[in-house]
Amino acid sequence: MPAGQPEQRKPVEGGLQSVLTALDVLDCFAHEEELGISDVARRIGVAKSTAHRLLTTLCARGMAEQNPETGRYRLGMKLFALGQLAANRxxxxxxxxxxxxxxxxxxxxxxxxxxxxxxxxxxxxxxxxxxxxxxxxxxxxxxxxxxxxxxxxxxxxxxxxxxxxxxxxxxxxxxxxxxxxxxxxxxxxxxxxxxxxxxxxxxxxxxxxxxxxxxxxxxxxxxxxxxxxxxxxxxxxxxxxxxxxxxxxxxxxxxxxx
Amino acid sequence: MPAGQPEQRKPVEGGLQSVLTALDVLDCFAHEEELGISDVARRIGVAKSTAHRLLTTLCARGMAEQNPETGRYRLGMKLFALGQLAANRxxxxxxxxxxxxxxxxxxxxxxxxxxxxxxxxxxxxxxxxxxxxxxxxxxxxxxxxxxxxxxxxxxxxxxxxxxxxxxxxxxxxxxxxxxxxxxxxxxxxxxxxxxxxxxxxxxxxxxxxxxxxxxxxxxxxxxxxxxxxxxxxxxxxxxxxxxxxxxxxxxxxxxxxx
DNA sequence: GGCACCGTTCCGCTGAGTGGAACGCATGGC
DNA sequence: GCCATGCGTTCCACTCAGCGGAACGGTGCC
Known part of the structure; x- marks a missing residue:
């Protein structure tokens, strides 16, 4: 980070960075059915390794799924399960x-x-x-x-x-x-x-x-x-x-x- | 943490801790329509402040919602939106x-x-x-x-x-x-x-x-x-x-x- | 065969995320 | 009426979780 600025605090954040990024990852799929790691990384502006880590985590809980044929990712059925609950309630x-x-x-x-x-x-x-x-x-x-x-x-x-x-x-x-x-x-x-x-x-x-x-x-x-x-x-x-x-x-x- | 153990590494994790915890928070609502911060913290075994931070973050993106009357939380409609996409695809x-x-x-x-x-x-x-x-x-x-x-x-x-x-x-x-x-x-x-x-x-x-x-x-x-x-x-x-x-x-x- | 790009893995640095303590506010039993 | 209890929220200092960058093996296109 280039110094010079008098160390501006930025508590503006809506919350936890890594969680927010993870949710950004999910949002990436709002208008794309399937995306690769590099795609996602580019869209949300993080390192490829970070996107990979996030998607792996999301997959571990069923919030995302990896297409075994293409290696690319998509939204997971766990989202549907939770979404149904949200709507019904x-x-x-x-x-x-x-x-x-x-x-x-x-x-x-x-x-x-x-x-x-x-x-x-x-x-x-x-x-x-x-x-x-x-x-x-x-x-x-x-x-x-x-x-x-x-x-x-x-x-x-x-x-x-x-x-x-x-x-x-x-x-x-x-x-x-x-x-x-x-x-x-x-x-x-x-x-x-x-x-x-x-x-x-x-x-x-x-x-x-x-x-x-x-x-x-x-x-x-x-x-x-x-x-x-x-x-x-x-x-x-x-x-x-x-x-x-x-x-x-x-x-x-x-x-x-x- | 009580010392004595020869510092066992545990790379077992499915991924990012804070993201996993956030998803655990969502899972808490699978069988409860509404939960308070303290409830959630107890269920997933984290400090109240952590649960609060996680829920605030989830709310910021619509994955959870806070009931303004009770102060308690519930699942958010964003889950429904993403879940519908997951199912249709x-x-x-x-x-x-x-x-x-x-x-x-x-x-x-x-x-x-x-x-x-x-x-x-x-x-x-x-x-x-x-x-x-x-x-x-x-x-x-x-x-x-x-x-x-x-x-x-x-x-x-x-x-x-x-x-x-x-x-x-x-x-x-x-x-x-x-x-x-x-x-x-x-x-x-x-x-x-x-x-x-x-x-x-x-x-x-x-x-x-x-x-x-x-x-x-x-x-x-x-x-x-x-x-x-x-x-x-x-x-x-x-x-x-x-x-x-x-x-x-x-x-x-x-x-x-x- | 070379090139470009993919998903994946590894690693060292550092600041983001942690738990604990304290706050103000309801609630309710004495 | 008051204290005790529990709530949601805020603050803070320590530390280890998560970051980016580099490297790897595989694939497909020129």
């Missing part, structure tokens, strides 16, 4: 489940509960309808926030989240995905006015979704409930689903704040 | 999904894919049937391995797993749960002979399941596919479901080894 999840089931019964469509995660929406629960199963499996568990009704919904009521998505860019998923900051902001404004969001073929061609925001105690949009279905069927009567998701979201929010 | 999951969907269509029942995790079975995928949804939600995502057909199935073909369950005990879930080591071993023997497992009201009263083992490249039972339904309906014709899960499991195993 979350207050929101517990309260939301019956509401979502009711929504599904009333609409006969697929219902999602999603929360913001970084610049994407993470689908925490998905209740599928039998006949539409094939369609739905086209929707991954995590989608860029500007391409879905849930994502736009949360962004509309969370300035920080909206801006994060903007600076991360608005990559097109389909021809109808919002592509410019101008369109994006206009869409958010309309959502704030209407109280719900609609996405027509913006994430997957042929699928339309309607979402309403769930507000937490602090008044922040902490989740969204959405209905997804084939575009023609949903568009035939947008008002119905819109009213239903809104009321479900409101009930959920009220029970959360209790 | 797993080879088995990718191959199994269409097979499971087909099974569901043929039987009209609820289908599970489960993997062994510790002394329990972890449900990696669940395809629910509309009309039975209420019933199924009684089944949690993780069940003691002696009370389910999937668990007995894997145990029947994995001595280590079976013994682990035995030493952990056979807590009764219902009146019909296998309770003695003798019954347990007898059940496993029968499963080995028949090639599939049946659980009648052993996990949840009124529900019966039929499961077949999935073998990996090494010939170990690495997962199980199961069909669940109301006891009377399943028992009316056990052979059908049994043959179907067996064939699905065989196909999955073959494709896995490819």
């Amino acid at each position: 979350s207050q929101m999840h517990k309260i939301a489940l019956p509401l979502l089931a009711d929504l599904k019964e009333r609409t006969g469509a697929t219902i999602h509960l999603a929360i913001p995660d970084g610049v994407e929406m993470l689908y925490v629960e998905r209740l599928e309808t039998f006949r539409e199963m094939a369609l739905m499996s086209a929707v991954p568990r995590r989608v860029a926030a500007h391409a879905t009704s849930s994502g736009k919904c949360v962004a509309a009521f969370d300035e920080v989240f909206a801006n994060a998505r903007l600076t991360a860019g608005l990559p097109p998923e389909t021809q109808r995905t919002l592509g410019s900051a101008r369109d994006y902001r206009a869409a958010l404004l309309q959502i704030r006015q209407r109280g719900y969001a609609v996405s027509i073929d913006e994430a997957v061609v042929g699928l339309t979704s309607v979402a309403a925001p769930v507000f937490d105690r602090a008044g922040k949009a902490c989740a969204a409930i959405s209905i997804v279905g084939p575009t023609p069927r949903i568009l035939a009567n947008v008002g119905g689903p819109a009213r239903l998701v809104q009321s479900a979201a409101t009930v959920l929010a009220r029970q959360l704040c209790r | 797993s080879q088995m999951h990718k191959i199994a999904l269409p097979l499971l969907a087909d099974l569901k269509e043929r039987t009209g029942a609820t289908i599970h894919l489960a993997i062994p995790d510790g002394v329990e079975m972890l449900y990696v995928e669940r395809l629910e049937t509309f009309r039975e949804m209420a019933l199924m939600s009684a089944v949690p995502r993780r069940v003691a391995a002696h009370a389910t057909s999937s668990g007995k199935c894997v145990a029947a073909f994995d001595e280590v797993f079976a013994n682990a369950r035995l030493t952990a005990g056979l807590p009764p879930e219902t009146q019909r749960t296998l309770g003695s080591a003798r019954d347990y071993r007898a059940a496993l023997l029968q499963i080995r002979q028949r090639g599939y497992a049946v659980s009648i009201d052993e996990a949840v009263v009124g529900l019966t399941s039929v499961a077949a083992p999935v073998f990996d490249r090494a010939g170990k039972a690495c997962a199980a596919i199961s069909i669940v339904g109301p006891t009377p309906r399943i028992l009316a014709n056990v052979g059908g479901p049994a043959r179907l899960v067996q064939s699905a499991a065989t196909v999955l195993a073959r494709q896995l080894c490819r």
Whole structure:
């Protein structure tokens, strides 16, 4: 370290360095299915030996796994095990489940509960309808926030989240995905006015979704409930689903704040 | 440390100590929804300050969360986010999904894919049937391995797993749960002979399941596919479901080894 | 065959991580 | 009302765990 600076203290750290680095390693895999040691080391800016040590440790506990054929690494199933526990125990999840089931019964469509995660929406629960199963499996568990009704919904009521998505860019998923900051902001404004969001073929061609925001105690949009279905069927009567998701979201929010 | 020992080296460790300890902390929450700092420190045998530092670090990255009301800690949603990625990317999951969907269509029942995790079975995928949804939600995502057909199935073909369950005990879930080591071993023997497992009201009263083992490249039972339904309906014709899960499991195993 | 890169291993230096002690604050039994 | 107990949190000095760099064997591409 080049001397000269009057020994600036930096207690800023969020905690233990090696643990933080280990978690950084896991984060590396958020958008890459498989990575080698050297890759990981480069991404998080540590020595190769350090990355190797960290990954070996993570593997020892099942948080990561090594592909014996390629020698590269991937996320481990232990993460899934713990993640399931986390989700099942979350207050929101517990309260939301019956509401979502009711929504599904009333609409006969697929219902999602999603929360913001970084610049994407993470689908925490998905209740599928039998006949539409094939369609739905086209929707991954995590989608860029500007391409879905849930994502736009949360962004509309969370300035920080909206801006994060903007600076991360608005990559097109389909021809109808919002592509410019101008369109994006206009869409958010309309959502704030209407109280719900609609996405027509913006994430997957042929699928339309309607979402309403769930507000937490602090008044922040902490989740969204959405209905997804084939575009023609949903568009035939947008008002119905819109009213239903809104009321479900409101009930959920009220029970959360209790 | 009391001197006297000739300074025995112990390079046995699976890796970085502080990272391993951090993962131990997460494991503490496997069977407890919420824990305080002191609890955690006691469980993993470190100083309170260490536990606090570790949990603060985990919270900083969303792997844990602090309940602002009680000051205690729980698992964080980041685990869920990463866990979903891990599951979706797993080879088995990718191959199994269409097979499971087909099974569901043929039987009209609820289908599970489960993997062994510790002394329990972890449900990696669940395809629910509309009309039975209420019933199924009684089944949690993780069940003691002696009370389910999937668990007995894997145990029947994995001595280590079976013994682990035995030493952990056979807590009764219902009146019909296998309770003695003798019954347990007898059940496993029968499963080995028949090639599939049946659980009648052993996990949840009124529900019966039929499961077949999935073998990996090494010939170990690495997962199980199961069909669940109301006891009377399943028992009316056990052979059908049994043959179907067996064939699905065989196909999955073959494709896995490819 | 040479080169570049991979995952892995080894090693000595040092500062990050450790446990213990002290803090302020609830809780509850006397 | 008060002391005892336990909580989550903060601080600190000692020391050994974790760091980067160098070296190794293997693989695949020019």
